[in-house]
Amino acid sequence: MSRTATKDNYTYVSQGPGLQLIKAGTTELKEVNAILGIPEVRSQIIDIPITQAEGAVTLGLYAMQKAEKGFDFKYDYLEIKTVVSGQFILSDDQGTDRMIAEAGDVVIINAGTTVTFHPECDGVATYVAHRLPEPIFA
Structure with a gap:
C-alpha cells in the first residue's frame, strides 16, 4: 500500500478568498476493507485535499460499523477527529486502553x-489531518 503523496497530484479545495461549501454526499467514500485487505472490517473513508501550502491540511470523513474484526492504523501525522454520531x-x-469517543467528542491523534x-x-467522524x-x- 503506497502512502506517498505529492503536492501536484490533487485539485485543492482552497482556491482563494471567500466561502466554500462541500455538500454532504458529494464525495464518494472508499471501502477501507478493500484498501487494507481485511474483508471483515466494515469502514469507509474519504480524504479531501484542502491546501498544499506549507503545513498541508486535509479534511476527511470516516465511518465505521460494527464488524467481526477491527484494525490498527499508524499515524505519521497529527490528526484531529470529531465524532459526529455513534461511537468509536x-x-x-x-x-491508552479502550477509550470510548462519542458524538461531540474530539480525539487528538499525535x-x-x-x-x-x-x-x-459504530460511528461517523470528520477529521482534519496535518498532511x-x-x-x-483520496
Whole structure:
C-alpha cells in the first residue's frame, strides 16, 4: 500500500478568498476493507485535499460499523477527529486502553501513534489531518 503523496497530484479545495461549501454526499467514500485487505472490517473513508501550502491540511470523513474484526492504523501525522454520531472505541500503542469517543467528542491523534479501531465501533467522524491526502483514501 503506497502512502506517498505529492503536492501536484490533487485539485485543492482552497482556491482563494471567500466561502466554500462541500455538500454532504458529494464525495464518494472508499471501502477501507478493500484498501487494507481485511474483508471483515466494515469502514469507509474519504480524504479531501484542502491546501498544499506549507503545513498541508486535509479534511476527511470516516465511518465505521460494527464488524467481526477491527484494525490498527499508524499515524505519521497529527490528526484531529470529531465524532459526529455513534461511537468509536480506540486504544493505542502508547498505553491508552479502550477509550470510548462519542458524538461531540474530539480525539487528538499525535504523530507516531498506532491506533487500534476496535470492532465494536459504530460511528461517523470528520477529521482534519496535518498532511497531504493519503493517495489510497483520496
